[in-house]
Amino acid sequence: MTQQAHDRFEIPQEMRSMAESGFKQAREAFEKWLSTAQAAAGSMEERGEAMRAGAKDLGARAFRNAETNVQASLDYAESLVHAKDVSEVMRLHSAYVQAQMRALGEQASEIGQAVGRAAMDATKVKH
Template structure:
């Protein structure tokens, strides 16, 4: 093939059309993939924000419960110090154990509700 024949070489219209169609399809596929990636990133960011907010609430409640339990234990210890006899010690101890068991049950229930809500918030579909 000499220079003149190479200069006259043309890409057939059908091949050119197929190539253009292929490029258009590739561009559309890339744009679709990019759009999906952006939506996924936004969803992850939203869910991350919800998870952080819920974690903050759970931590706040746990700290609040710990404070209440420490105060109850300190009050218990002070009452023991002021007990007059063994009967008084047994009464104070019994009251403390009963009140703490009730408090622990309430705290566990409350934390369970918050954790359940957090799980629902993180897994619910974005509207």
């Protein structure tokens, strides 16, 4: 190709328009992707915060439940020390087991509800 031919080489207008349109679409697609990625990152951060708050609440509930159960066991042990006979021991044991079964059922229900709330909170996305 001569210098004169090289200097006169021009891209046809249709090809230039198609290329410009393609670049414009590519830029818009990239910007949309970037915006979506940033929103997803923010959403994950919010979910992480909600999960940490839920875990903290569950930990506090578990600690309170453990404290309650240990206190009940200590009270039961103390009552056994003061029992006068075997029939009183059996009555105290029966009462303790029934009370603990109720307490454990309530605690399991409470923890289950808290886990459900924490899961729901973690899946909520703020707009």
